Amino acid sequence: MSSEIKVDIANNYDHYESEGGPLHENDTMAIGTNGIYNTLDDYHQGKKSISDITSPRERRSLGDRLLCPNRTIQNCIGNHVDQEEEDREHKTVKKPAGPLVSGAAYCLSSCSMILLNKVVLSTFNFNAGISLMFYQNLISTVIVAVLSICGVVSVEKLSWKLIRVWLPVNIIFVGMLVSGMYSLKYINVAMVTILKNVTNIITAVGDYYLFRRHQNQKVWTAMFLMIISAVSGGVTDLSFDATGYAWQLINCVLTASYSLTLRMVMEKAKQLTKSGSLNEVSMVLLNNALSLPFGLVLILIFDEWNYVINVNVITMPMFWAAATLSGLLGLAISFTSMWFLGQTSPTTYSLVGSLNKIPISLAGLVLFNVPLSIPNLFSILFGLFAGVFFARAKMS
Numbered sequence: 001m002s003s004e005i006k007v008d009i010a011n012n013y014d015h016y017e018s019e020g021g022p023l024h025e026n027d028t029m030a031i032g033t034n035g036i037y038n039t040l041d042d043y044h045q046g047k048k049s050i051s052d053i054t055s056p057r058e059r060r061s062l063g064d065r066l067l068c069p070n071r072t073i074q075n076c077i078g079n080h081v082d083q084e085e086e087d088r089e090h091k092t093v094k095k096p097a098g099p100l101v102s103g104a105a106y107c108l109s110s111c112s113m114i115l116l117n118k119v120v121l122s123t124f125n126f127n128a129g130i131s132l133m134f135y136q137n138l139i140s141t142v143i144v145a146v147l148s149i150c151g152v153v154s155v156e157k158l159s160w161k162l163i164r165v166w167l168p169v170n171i172i173f174v175g176m177l178v179s180g181m182y183s184l185k186y187i188n189v190a191m192v193t194i195l196k197n198v199t200n201i202i203t204a205v206g207d208y209y210l211f212r213r214h215q216n217q218k219v220w221t222a223m224f225l226m227i228i229s230a231v232s233g234g235v236t237d238l239s240f241d242a243t244g245y246a247w248q249l250i251n252c253v254l255t256a257s258y259s260l261t262l263r264m265v266m267e268k269a270k271q272l273t274k275s276g277s278l279n280e281v282s283m284v285l286l287n288n289a290l291s292l293p294f295g296l297v298l299i300l301i302f303d304e305w306n307y308v309i310n311v312n313v314i315t316m317p318m319f320w321a322a323a324t325l326s327g328l329l330g331l332a333i334s335f336t337s338m339w340f341l342g343q344t345s346p347t348t349y350s351l352v353g354s355l356n357k358i359p360i361s362l363a364g365l366v367l368f369n370v371p372l373s374i375p376n377l378f379s380i381l382f383g384l385f386a387g388v389f390f391a392r393a394k395m396s
Contacts, residue, residue, distance in 0.1 A: 098343045099340070099343040099344050102336060102339040102340040102342075102343045102344075103340050103343075103344070103352055105332075105336040105339070105340070106333070106336040106337055106339070106340040106352070106356075107352065107356045107359075109329050109332040109333045109336050110333050110356060110360070111356065111359055111360050111363065112325075112329050113326050113329035113330055113332075113333060114184070114189060114360055114364075115189065115360070115363060115364065115367065116322050116325055116326040116329065117132075117181070117184055117326050118184055118189055118364065118368065119322050120132060120319065120322050120323050120326060121181065121184055121185040122184075122185055122368070123368075124313045124316070124319050124322070125313065126311070126313055126319070127185075127307065127311075128299075128304045128307055128308050128311075129178060129181030129182050129185060130178055130181070130295060130298045130299050130302060130304055131295075131299055131304050131305075131308050132181060132323060132326075133174075133177045133178060133181055133291070133295060134291075134292065134295035134296065134299065135323060135324075135327060136323075136326060136327035136330050137177075137288040137291045137292060137295065137327075138288075138292060138327075139324065139327035139328060139330075139331065140284060140288040140327065140330060140331040140334075141285065141288045141289045141292065143328075143331055144281065144284055144285045144288070144331070145285065148281075148285070153281045154279065154281065155279075155281050155282045155285050156273045156274070156275065156278060156279070156282040157273075157274070158285075158286065158289070159272060161272045162269060162272045162273065162286075163286075163290065165265060165268050165269050165272060166265065166269060166286055166290065167290070168261065168265065169258065169261050169262055169265050169287075170286075170287060170290040170291060170294070171294065172254055172257050172258045172261060173258055173287050173291060174291045174294045174295065174298075175250075175254045176251055176254035176255045176257075176258055177291070178298065179247050179248075179250045179251035179254055180251045180255075182243075182244070182247040183195075183244050183245075183247035183248035183250075183251050185244070186241040186243050186244025186245075186247065187239075187241060187244035187245065187248060188237075188239060188364055188365070188368060188370040189360060189361060189363070189364025189365070189368065189370075190361035190362075190364050190365050190370065190380045191233055191234075191237055191380070192248060193357045193360055193361045193364075193380075193383075193384070194229055194230060194233050194361070194379070194380055194383035194384070195230055195233070195234075195245070195248045195249075195252065196248075196251075196252065196255075197226040197229070197230060197383060197386060197387055197390070198226065198227075198230055198249070198252040199251075199252045199255045199256050199259075200223060200226065200390060201223045201226060201227065202252060202253060202256035203256040203259050203260065204219065204220075204223060206256060206257075206260045207260070210260060211263075216393065218389075218392075218393035219390065219393045219394060221389075221393070222386055222389045222390035222393045223390065225382070225385075225386035225389065225390075226383065226386045226387070226390065228382070228386075229379055229380075229382045229383030229386050230383065232375070232378075232379040232382070233376060233379035233380060233383060236373055236375040236376035236379055237376055238371040238372065238373055238376060239370065239371055266278065280334065280338050281334075281338075284331070284334045340352070353391070354387045354388045354390065354391040355388060357384055357387055358384050361380060361384060365380075
């Protein structure tokens with residue numbers, strides 16, 4: 001899955017969480033003796049896994065119970081209460097290592113994947129974006145399935161009813177991945193990043209008409225700045241490619257449609273699962289697994305299979321290394337974004353996602369020797385500023 005798309009969708013989740021509650025609500029259990037007993041019962045009966053336990057205090061209490069089975073839960077809880085009182089007395093401050101490490105992992109994986117996709121599509125001149133998407137999604141599907149079998153992650157069991165409800169979302173998902181691949185092939189990384197801001201505008205307009213959500217004046221001002229940066233960036237782009245810009249516009253529409261449709265489908269999908277919820281890992285498996293048959297059909301329709309089996313680039317080990325690593329990074333983005341979001345607030349996550357576009361754009365300009373003019377550079381920097389201003393405006 002394209003990292004730029006994942007970042008944009010994840011940032012849109014922040015909008016939903018800040019105004020209408022989280023998209024993926026996991027039930028949290030009461031803290032105390034009864035809560036820990038319920039947690040242990042669910043754990044031993046297979047109803048919940050360790051990964052489902054989101055409360056830090058709940059995880060600590062359950063960890064003590066599992067590590068010291070000969071002691072009573074009351075003693076374990078009592079020890080934690082004593083420890084917490086001692087911490088408060090000494091005014092112990094929680095170390096920021098978790099947010100820093102998770103944020104760094106999230107930024108590194110998202111930056112690396114965009115640059116690797118650009119290498120595969122442009123440097124290796126690989127003209128089969130659908131096939132690359134299929135290969136990356138296949139890697140993600142296999143890894144998540146193996147992790148689920150090993151009990152490392154918890155995923156919902158797929159049913160035909162759930163698949164039927166999710167199909168409209170998945171069709172849009174496949175379309176935005178394919179369009180993202182082709183736009184990245186023809187447009188430099190910096191301009192792709194700036195043009196992706198149009199997605200926020202389309203999403204905000206759709207939010208207003210579909211869900212009657214109103215934005216404040218700062219948000220509309222930020223979106224106006226985004227429009228100016230996108231138009232001025234296209235006009236001053238020395239490597240302007242009409243085909244690439246067309247693909248990018250399609251990608252913006254599909255990405256916004258995915259974000260808006262996802263919220264409506266999520267409620268129906270939750271009702272069709274045994275747990276009554278659908279976590280992010282289940283969504284990763286559902287989206288990537290369902291995209292495979294659609295990818296195969298598109299490969300046959302566009303005759304990409306004939307190109308892939310005859311192109312010389314597939315004999316290069318470095319090509320396969322880059323393509324495989326980009327697939328692994330795509331999955332890494334899913335997990336690191338969940339990890340980072342769990343360590344920080346949605347607003348911090350959204351702001352970091354916007355700031356992360358700055359090193360991506362600069363790295364793309366330097367690594368791929370993009371022809372650049374002063375007006376175009378100013379447009380790119382102006383667009384990056386507009387993106388950060390948009391994230392800040394949504395926090396107010």
